[in-house]
Amino acid sequence: MKDHPIPAEGHSGPSADTNLTLQEMVLESRDIRDFLAELAVLAASRLSVTGNTIHAGVTVLRRKRAEAVAASDAPARALDEMQNGFGDGPCLTALRTGSTVLVPDLTAERRWAPYVRAATKQGVCSILAVPLDLAGNAEAVLNAYSGRSNGFSGEDIATVEGFAAQAASSLRLAVRITQLNEVRDDLAAAMQSRMVIDMALGAIMAQNRCTRDAAVTILIEASNVRSIKLQDVAAAVIMNISGETDMAGPFGE
Known part of the structure; x- marks a missing residue:
């Protein structure tokens, strides 16, 4: 002070x-x-x-x-x-x-x-x-x-x-x-969530040789079966594939 x-x-x-x-x-x-x-x-x-x-x-x-x-x-x-x-x-x-x-x-x-x-x-x-x-x-x-x-x-x-x-x-x-x-922080969180989901969809598409719509369906079904948030499922997908443990990324400041 x-x-x-x-x-x-x-x-x-x-x-x-x-x-x-x-x-x-x-x-x-x-x-x-x-x-x-x-x-x-x-x-x-x-x-x-x-x-x-x-x-x-x-x-x-x-x-x-x-x-x-x-x-x-x-x-x-x-x-x-x-x-x-x-x-x-x-x-x-x-x-x-x-x-x-x-x-x-x-x-x-x-x-x-x-x-x-x-x-x-x-x-x-x-x-x-x-x-x-x-x-x-x-x-x-x-x-x-x-x-x-x-x-x-x-x-x-x-x-x-x-x-x-x-x-x-x-x-x-x-x-x-x-x-x-607060609005900025909410926007940053939304962008972080979108980035993680997009990365997971790309990984699913590459692994399963499927379309984006099919990858979205797979991700949503996994979220429903496990009863966890879509972003959390997406983060798990990426960590399983890449071994990453920190998903903060450029929007995690």
């Missing part, structure tokens, strides 16, 4: 530089979870100022179940997981309503009492939760925790909301790239 420097004093709103950073993260991340981890670290570093270190996490809602999928550090992950354990809190409320939730002072907060008491014991004084609009792909929320009361100003809220909008756009791109990679 890359290090994103913490500003010495103050911070500015989302910029073209931030958007470029997020796009680079999409291209360099191994998967969605890796991207979200980088996002949490970046969010924490951009929000943190001298005397007010921010911890950030990302929670995703899948099949009505909340999961803490990424965090800038251990405290942020613990706080996200704790809230998910209680099943309610400011971050889950933001996630469910699709609206920003700010808790400026946990000691004065009367909602979500069990979680608030637990979070206060962990040194949390204020919380900011901003939902990420993923356009139906999933529901997610960017959570920020401060050890100071009124740890988030109005400018901070605007900054985080703008940052979250850019992050959501990049995350949709990451989801799209993941989907394209």
Whole structure:
């Protein structure tokens, strides 16, 4: 995971530089979870100022179940997981309503009492939760925790909301790239299967001096009799003839 420097004093709103950073993260991340981890670290570093270190996490809602999928550090992950354990809190409320939730002072907060008491014991004084609009792909929320009361100003809220909008756009791109990679992998698997079957048919035609249609019939009958997949029968045919044990071929990368 890359290090994103913490500003010495103050911070500015989302910029073209931030958007470029997020796009680079999409291209360099191994998967969605890796991207979200980088996002949490970046969010924490951009929000943190001298005397007010921010911890950030990302929670995703899948099949009505909340999961803490990424965090800038251990405290942020613990706080996200704790809230998910209680099943309610400011971050889950933001996630469910699709609206920003700010808790400026946990000691004065009367909602979500069990979680608030637990979070206060962990040194949390204020919380900011901003939902990420993923356009139906999933529901997610960017959570920020401060050890100071009124740890988030109005400018901070605007900054985080703008940052979250850019992050959501990049995350949709990451989801799209993941989907394209899955399609590529499926296509590669299909091409591998077709290659193996074609090789087996050629071997059967040569051995039996028969037509391709006849070879197809032989292969299908063998598959039915043995109750195994056609590709597996084809692979067995080739291995029996050539002694090959690795059928990965050029499409097995």
